[in-house]
Amino acid sequence: MHENQFEMWTEKHRPVEFSEVAGQEQITKRLAEFARSKSLPHMMFAGPAGCGKTTTALIMARSLFGEAWKHNFLDLNASDERGIDVIRSKVKEFARTKSLSNVPFKLIFLDEADALTNEAQNALRRTMENYTNTARFIISCNYSSKIIEPIQSRCAVFRFKPLGPEHVEKRLSRIAEAEKIKISKGALKSAAEISEGDMRKAVNILQAAATTKDEISEDDIFEIASRAKPKEIGEMLAKAVNGDFKSARESLKKLAIDQGLSGKDIITEMHKQVFDLEIPEKNKVAMLEKIGECEFRLSEGCDEIIQLESLLAQFALYAKRV
Ligand SMILES: Nc1ncnc2c1ncn2[C@@H]1O[C@H](COP(=O)(O)OP(=O)(O)OP(=O)(O)O)[C@@H](O)[C@H]1O
Ligand SMILES: [Mg+2]
Structure with a gap:
């Protein structure tokens, strides 16, 4: 039995040096050079969940600022901060004072930037320009395609890979x-x-x-x-077959993005759960057929979220039809 089960190991064992980061060698090599020269561009870290984006940004702050890193590093999460205005005022407040170190700028990490609307991203781009002398941004996202071109072109883009x-x-x-x-x-x-x-x-x-x-x-x-998953996937399916596509989609996002379940895991579990739904048998048959098609497309490498959303949308349509 492990004594201290309340301390998250993801925090306790988060790497604190570039050399400790698993995989991503090309990236950490370049970042370590930036840190040594105390000179860096705005950066974009793109890649799937849990592959080291936040970890590397924290290490960057440590290597640039040493002991004083917390005073020179602002950590913002686009999906927590209730809109771009809050982000802008926090950036303004933070970038107002000079860096307390021999590095001429402070570091701002904006997590989940792909949660921002295009309009908000445009405002962010202007903010980046305004503070370019006093702050460097690291924009983190799962999908670089969701970040507007003017931001991408202002950043050195680093693509993090899922870990082997x-x-x-x-x-x-x-x-x-x-x-x-x-x-x-x-x-x-x-x-x-x-x-x-x-x-x-x-x-x-x-x-x-x-x-x-x-x-x-x-x-x-x-x-x-395999704990927890079946129940949540069952709930997602139930929402879809009751015609509530919007909340089914929310559930899908939670499973796929927050919990990091793969499309394959989700679809395998959906397949099992169709049998337990309280709907006419002929609908079940039709759903199984659609699930089969979707699974095939996933195996062909189609975008998982898009395919699963479309599947849920089709299920929601059945509900309207009966
Ligand atoms: N490359 C890595 N080497 C070692 N540990 C890692 C690596 N990537 C992630 N971890 C571990 O997983 C945890 C989560 O990593 P991190 O916060 O860096 O993920 P992320 O890429 O920012 O993901 P998200 O997109 O969900 O924010 C870390 O606390 C660390 O323990
Ligand atoms: Mg992160």
Whole structure:
């Protein structure tokens, strides 16, 4: 049994040096050079969840400003800050005073910038221009295509990749060692496979497994990983078949983006759950057919969110038809 289960391991074991960041070697190499020369452009970090965007930005702040990094680093989350005006006033307040270090600018990290509307992004672009002498921005997003061109062209763009299973296994095994937990090779492999390049997910799975055991097997990992999901996916399906496409879509976003479930995981679970829906059998048959088609398109590499949204939209249409 692990004693301190309330401390998140994703925080406790967040890398604090560039050399500790798994994968992303090209990126950390360039960033370390920027940090050494104390000169950097505005930057955009694009990539999937849990692959090191926020972590690297924090390391950048540490390496630029040393001990005083907290005074020279502003961390904003576009989806928390209730609109661009709040962001602008926070930036203004922060960039007003000079950096308290030998670096001539402060660093502003804007997470989830793809949550901003185009209009808000235009305002952000003007803000970036206004404070260009006193602040550098790191714009973080999952999809670079959702960021307007004028921002992209003002930034050096860094594309973070999902972490390969070898990186995830290595990191998990180091964390397990530090936490004095035994974990089997098979368990490491499954945890890496299930997390699909998302290190946050991998570390969370490990921590969840470690709360009940100090020797973790492959089965423990599977058990942990498949918890919670079915219920939420069932709820999402129910919303869709009741014709409430809007909330079904919200649920999908939560599952896919916040919880980082893959399209394949979601669709496999949807397939299982169709049978439990309280709808006419002929609708179930039609839904299974659509699910099959969607699964095929996902396997062909189509955009997961778009495909799943379209699937939910079709289900919502059935509801209107009966
Ligand atoms: N490349 C990595 N090397 C080691 N640990 C990592 C790496 N990427 C992520 N982690 C772990 O996962 C956690 C989440 O990472 P981070 O906050 O950097 O993700 P992110 O890319 O910003 O994701 P999001 O898009 O969800 O904000 C970190 O606290 C860290 O423990
Ligand atoms: Mg982040």
